[in-house]
Amino acid sequence: HSALTQPASVSGSPGQSITISCTGTSSDVGGYNYVSWYQQHPGKAPKLMIYDVNSRPSGVPDRFSGSKSGNTASLTISGLHTEDEADYYCSSYTSSSTLVFGGGTKLTVL
Amino acid sequence: EVQLLESGGGLVQPGGSLRLSCAASGFTFSSYAMSWARQAPGKGLEWVSAIGGNGGSTYYADAVQGRFTISRDNSKNTLYLQMNSLRAEDTAIYYCAKHVALWFGQNTEYWGQGTLVTVSS
Numbered sequence: 001h002s003a004l005t006q007p008a009s010v011s012g013s014p015g016q017s018i019t020i021s022c023t024g025t026s027s028d029v030g031g032y033n034y035v036s037w038y039q040q041h042p043g044k045a046p047k048l049m050i051y052d053v054n055s056r057p058s059g060v061p062d063r064f065s066g067s068k069s070g071n072t073a074s075l076t077i078s079g080l081h082t083e084d085e086a087d088y089y090c091s092s093y094t095s096s097s098t099l100v101f102g103g104g105t106k107l108t109v110l
Numbered sequence: 111e112v113q114l115l116e117s118g119g120g121l122v123q124p125g126g127s128l129r130l131s132c133a134a135s136g137f138t139f140s141s142y143a144m145s146w147a148r149q150a151p152g153k154g155l156e157w158v159s160a161i162g163g164n165g166g167s168t169y170y171a172d173a174v175q176g177r178f179t180i181s182r183d184n185s186k187n188t189l190y191l192q193m194n195s196l197r198a199e200d201t202a203i204y205y206c207a208k209h210v211a212l213w214f215g216q217n218t219e220y221w222g223q224g225t226l227v228t229v230s231s
Contacts, residue, residue: 003154036217038155045205045224046155051217089155093215097169099145104154 004029004090004102011108012080020105022073022090028100030071034093037066037075040104041086049088050075077107085109112136112220114206119225126196126229132189132206132222140164140184143214146191148202149224158204159191160214169214174200196229203227 005023012018022029022037029035035053038046048057050066053073063078073092077084090102118130132144145160159180160169168180179192189206203226207218 032215034215034217040155045221047221048217048219051210051219057219087154091155091157091217097215098171099157099160099214101147101155101157 002100004092004100006088006090006102006105008103009106009108011110012077013110014080014082016080017076017078018080018107019077020075020088020090020107022075022092022102024071024073024092024100026071027095028071028092029068029073029090031095032093033068035066035068035073036091037064037073038089038091039084039086040089046089080109082109112208114208114220114222116204116206116222116225119204119227121228121230122196123231124197124229127192127194128196128227130191130193130204130206130225130227132191134187134189134206134208137208139182139187141212143209143212144182144189145207145209145214145218146180146189146204147207147221148200148204148227150199150202153202156202160209161189162214163212167214193227196227198229201227201229 037050040046054066113135115133146158177195203224205224208220
């Protein structure tokens with residue numbers, strides 16, 4: 001399975017909303033509701049932000065939300081905060097019994 | 111509190127071997143699948159391998175199939191990754207991660223801080 005496709009970068013101003021897309025195939029994103037999103041700040045380990053397409057772990061602000069349509073999943077961050085500036089990765093289970101990550105998206109909060 | 115502490119990274123020559131360990135605490139280790147993932151310098155995340163809670167099921171990315179072996183010792187709460195025939199492209203920070211169930215298909219929820227493996231002559 002090839003890496004899932006994410007935009008290399010997105011940007012927004014504090015208070016605005018942004019959406020990061022994650023496009024796969026019917027053998028991964030489209031075939032399973034096991035899509036997750038991770039936030040990674042420089043030099044830090046990834047942190048789970050969304051799991052099972054649209055569920056939030058405890059402690060993650062409700063500004064973060066997930067969705068899926070067909071083979072494309074999306075992460076939306078509403079009311080951007082400066083601390084949201086980070087790299088974001090999507091992940092999905094695949095029909096080959098593997099996991100696959102997206103290439104990552106760098107979010108800049110202007 | 112869940113803690114995952116990787117060790118065993120370092121500098122190794124191409125073709126060499128290395129064994130990574132991940133010491134887990136703060137949860138019932140045998141009840142959860144575990145994965146290894148890696149991140150090359152300046153690059154994105156790449157899933158490497160996973161193992162079921164009882165160690166009976168293992169899964170590998172194509173890039174490491176046949177060269178890496180994942181295992182676990184539930185009596186020691188420790189996850190391992192034996193890496194053989196190492197290549198320059200295996201250079202990365204290696205993370206261990208805890209899944210939310212016995213089966214690895216669902217998401218990971220906790221990650222360690224990683225250990226750096228450098229393959230170079």
